[in-house]
Amino acid sequence: AVQTWMYHADLIGGLAARLAGVRAIAWGIRNSGEHLERSSRSARLVLRACALLSGRVPKAIVCAAQKAAQRHADKGYRRDRLVVISNGYDLSRYAPDAAARARARAEWGVVGDAPVIGCVARWDPLKDHANLLRAVAALVRDGRDAGLRCVLIGRGMTADNPELGALIDRLGLRERLVLAGPSDDVPAAMNGLDLHVLSSCAEGFPNVVAEAMACGVYCVVTDVGDAAYIVGNTGVVVPAEQAEALARGIETALREVAARGRERAGEPARARVLEHFDLARMVQSYIAVWRRISGVQA
Template identity: 35%
Template sequence: MGSAFVQCYQLCRKSDIIQTWMYHANFLGYILSKLLKKKLIWGIHHSNLNKHDNKRRTIFIAKLCAKLSKHVDAIISCGPKVKEIHEAIGYKNKQHRMIVNGVNTDFYKPSKKRQYYTERFNILNQPILLHVGRWDPLKDYGNLLESIKLLTQKRQDFYVFLVGYEIDGSNRELRQMIENVQLEHITFLLGSREDIPQLMAAADLFILSSSGEGLPNVLVEALASGTCCVTTNVGDCEYLVGDYGEVVPAKDAAALSMAINKALNYDSKQYEKRANLGRAHVLANFQIKHVVEQYQSLYPAIIDSKNMKANPH
């Protein structure tokens, strides 16, 4: 821990602005900015501070940062709901603004090549349900698997692909959860992958089952890929998906299952309309170049405010 702090200190000495992401890094950045007399920008990408879904230390640091927030030069929340929630718990800063997460829409783009799955995994040409997320309580894999179990009571013409860090055969707890709901025959655990753009574009549905999010990149990427989405209503997911997919309450497996079934029953015109509108939404609001432009305009303003204070006349 000490050596890591020293490394951060040495790196930040060379900078004009310290920019941090998430609560623990924000707190560390605050300490470094005071020691080094540097400008500081916080990033917030979280919305759920429920004690059942977060470590006590995380909640403590988040609340501590709320008390320090007025002493920060700027705060960036990744979405409107994230901004609203943090202001409600005491984050106060005149430079609290929203800059969304961006995606490279040349990288994530439509390409309905179902054979990407059939050729690699030796499966039938049936609907593909894709979930991408690390092994974390907030991703609520229990909710996902229970919803799929309920779905199998109505239909069994689909496969489930799970992708993410520690989402592989070595995860005994996850394997046991899958066995408990008897989904081993249709579930594939792919772990961390380099071909997520291809997997997203070739999937029929992207599912997000989380109990807490900020503005999840994976939803932006799925929409950019022209893949219809089913998501829980956490963080800014509703703002992202809107009328382009299905949005259900968190921790409600029955509602999630019904929404997945509804989306699987879209006819080709319904699916195409939602897919096109979803990608258009991303092109208009979440392109990485637009996000970069917002940061490029923010940084000089922060530096100028520093110079104005140093030279008031």
């Protein structure tokens, strides 16, 4: 079997496999299908071509998210080819770690028990950091912030990002933020947080949410992609692109963490990842798809 990933590879790799005589082809969709108008023109054109060929080239189309499958079906992909396999995680790597927590907070200059919220995401319009920073600004303005610090982790989360710097200065948040930049140890960064916030306006299956949960971190997410499905009833879900709603969600979550204690508040989140998003389960699901389209019995 041949497995391809994302629109261009699905089209080119799928056609190349067919020309090579391979019939057992599975495409892979990682895009949420939301806000495609913000994608490149080539991506939109390739998506249309894939939709037209989706009943002829692949025998299965694997989506990482339920909403991604629905949106692509609405855009012309063959519904009977679509399969949803949620991402899986190495739960020995993404796990609560007190020593890593202490190291991360020391690196960020966090003193004592000040609540630390954070977002692990590259600088990208779809990640909508402006939404998060406006929410934090609203909390600080109204005295609802509980003295929080906000850590931004990811590519572009650095002082030499002029757009980010201008936004921070406009909102008066320079003293509240830590620009940590890219991390080569995401589990340690997650452990340093008391609350992880996904502020995106579009997602497919946002890995950072499950990774934070696996580390026992309480989460606030915007209702994009499968974020609400991932957190279930273990976190707070708010509408996308509404800074005041996000501010209220963060305020509610901080109260919950303070009342129950960080570890107890995060336990249901890790338990949900253990139950639904284990790496071994994901691997077995892919193997089952590849066997089915190849005609191989389990």
